[in-house]
Amino acid sequence: MKRSFLLFLLAISVFFWASCHGSKGPQADTFKIGVITSLTGSNAAFGQAHKNGYTIALEEINAKGGLLGKKVELDYYDDQSRPDQAVQGVSKLVDQDRVSIVLGAYSSESTRAIVPVVTQKQIPLIIPTAVADNVMESNSPWIFRICAGSGSFATATLDFLRNNGNPKKLAIVSENTNFGQANNKSMTEAAKTAGLELVDSESYQASSPDYKSLLQRVKGKNPEVIYFASYLLDASTLMRQSEQLNLNPKYYTSAGTGFAAAEFPTPDKGAGKYAEYTFSVSQWLPSAKWKGSSEFDQKYFKLAGSHPAYHAMEAYAVLVVAAAAIENAKSDQAQAIRDALKQVNLAETPFGPVQFDARGQNQHPVLLTQVQGGQYKVVWPIEAAESKPIIPAPEWSKRQ
Amino acid sequence: MVNWLYVALQAILNGLLTGALYALIGMGMALIFGVMRIVNFAHGAFLMLGMYATYVLFQATGGSPYYQFPVAGILLFVVGYATYMVLLRPIRGQVDFMVILLTMGLALILTDGAQLIFGADYHQINIPLLSRNIHLGSQISLNAPWLVSFAIALVLACALYWVVTHTMFGRAARAIAQNPYAAPLMGINVNRVQAISFGIGSAAAGIAGALLLPVFYLFPEVGNQFKLKSFVMVVLGGMGSIQGAAIAGLVLGVVESLTSLYWGNEWALAVDFVLFILVLSLKPSGIFGSQRA
């Protein structure tokens, strides 16, 4: 027993040694920016997209000489798609690696978890992708979000509908994860305010092989509009099985993500022809009119072999904005960077104009696209539209 | 009014089609559990391996998984046999949960390994069969690939049942299941039979993965949900009974489908577990009989 106790002490000392050894204080020669994203776990695919976006931005920044005369280095922490790991990551990045700004995380739940921590440690956080409204609810002065939130998705969609046929009967189909439930909640509330009738609200277990019974239920309620909150593969399965069941609402709309993925209209990796006529909110497309969008698309394709979805662009944009703020602040102190972020006013980035309001939210315009001829076409708002929306969606039996 | 009948019928048929695939996975698990009393937490990872293998094969040859699934089966048989011989046999004498722990560790290795090799991104394949639907009357439609996988799973299930009941190997396996201490006294090479059983059980999971590939999608953690369901099936079926697990698979598919229809898709998984708990508390020897065949 004595020996096992000594082993115990040994284990603890090894741990201490390793953890101290692992920390590197600020190097004199690089500027470190902390990044939390999901490199493993259920969100790993998106974490990887983030990483690619960050990489492209990093190369551009360093090619221009870095920041404050130093080369920029990204300090990644993998939250393994778990909120508690994200919190641990903030501590490591801030306390041990001494970064003065953090970017991330990926998912709404991880991001929501780190908000109190960065607030307490007084480190600015720029959020690339988390759309749940509760992420911003604490009104912390240290949080900045570049993407539009789920509330904006709902209002933009309802705006479009009101001006294009004004349907009254709505069904919501969302996955039972944070992303799905947050969007479900936002749309339920917004629809109520707008005077629509919510005939059905379905929640599903993501990654199920069979949604036919769920779609059968929706069909029975006869909605005019269906609003989906799904990731790519469920989106493909849902559309394919809608065809099998002959479910024909006048409008298929969605909260982006799956229905806005680059692969969604493709037959090999998405829903192919079943994606046709679906509407989606969009934060960004490779074909967006903002300067630098297509260059980013090309660089991403060269790096990753596939086209970027907006998650990658949001990561890229967040790093670009961080760099701009640091340049303006001319300082590596957290407070100064935060103040510079408040002042940020970039009229032109590949992600559109960026400026944070008093709550730290960037008023990112939400576009609506429709899949026409296998391509995403912006149909709303009218000023940005490249094509007229096709309404109603033709019945399945009448399509080629 | 008759509409609800058609709707229910459609749900039941869909449930049976999905359930056939579940049944295949469950039978594999039941064989392993029956012969060796091992709760194999790597079963889902084996399904995932079968799926990736089929995917790679499809990318290379373009051949339909419905013809190429035997490759996944053979691969997983070898993996299962090797796993048993190398990892499980040395610790056979140990307590149950060390064995479970080992299979958990193995599952982690396989899952993370798959992520490192193939990336965390989802993959799917598209075959022409996917868009074919068979219509029964005007109200019921069945998706062709699911019908094909139903047929294949049915054939394989019968084959497995035949092997277990009519071959020397099957008899040896059943003997070991009945009494692992007496079996070697009867001249049975226990290690070999157990390794082969593990191999066959894993092959079943691998083939199920291959059949699942066209209608579903592929990512490293795809096996998790099926692993949990296979536990449910083994218990529902009773005492490692293969035919029990197969029927339990069909039951599970139908129950999930009806739950989705009448209550909500998000509760389907919970209902699986509630059913599981009910059976365990009310008829622990399983729905389908108390003695092994």
Added chain:
Amino acid sequence: MRKWQALIAAVFLSTALFVPFLVSTDYTLQILFRVFLFAALGLAWNLVGGYAGQLSLGHAAYFGVGAYGLALFSKLGISPWASVFLGVVLAMISAAMIGIVSFRLRGPYFALCTIAFAEVLRLVAKNLPSVTGGDVGMQVPLLFTHSTIRFFYWAGVLLTAFAFALSAWIERSRFGYYLMAIREDQDTALSVGVNATRCKLWALVISAAITGLGGALYASMFLFIVPDQVPAMDISTEIAIVAMLGGAGSLLGPLLGSVVLESASEIFKNVFKEANLLIYGVLIVVVVLFMPEGIVGAITRKLSLFKKAPTAPFAAPLPVSAEEESERMVLNK
């Protein structure tokens, strides 16, 4: 347990209390909190899994009930610490309910049943957003007036000390002896008049109380919980692994297991990045293959020629007749 062992443990735990004065980074304290939390959870699990030999793979249920209890009761306006107390009571009640059903089963069936209960709890939390916030999550109040990690760390150390003392006391008591008898051979234990069901239930209820308390602490540290984080299979397996690899059925086992595994996990994450889970899996496989009685068991075996029966982990079950075996494989009569 010998007096000097108690002394060493006491010394260790009191020195642990001074650590926050030596280590200033939140990051290290957070990891150490996790180490002590899982040591406490492992010790709690040990009561059921180690001493009584019932493999519970659903302990996250009690962890989750403690955490959600804190969140839900304080949402109703009850003060945080009172909510913790109520959460723990709720965890104990759930343990009783789960135990009554599950303890009728043996071995792997029991384990699977515990998994099922934990999963049902998780799915209920996830699918009732109006009550639990669903996957969007729930706010949890801060238990300590200062939001520094220190207090949580100390709470973790105290919880571990409490769990350790409790386990030590149980190990020496008649109750503990009954549990170990049940583990070695339940039928024989029954035949000498041990009320197996009641003993196992008590072990589970006590275990659940500590686990629930741990859950409330954990939740409060993050100020926010979601169903996939708290009553999740990952947590159940982590608790079980910590105890089993460390050495179930021993006192230092869960402690050692937690130190080794939690620090290994963090080191792997920093060193191996995306491959960290694979290495972790390899670690588990290696330990099982070469140290099947857990780390503590392996050390004890190597160092002492004479094994002491009460603290030895496990013996193989005695063979019984074939017909009874099939029925008794599943049921406890």
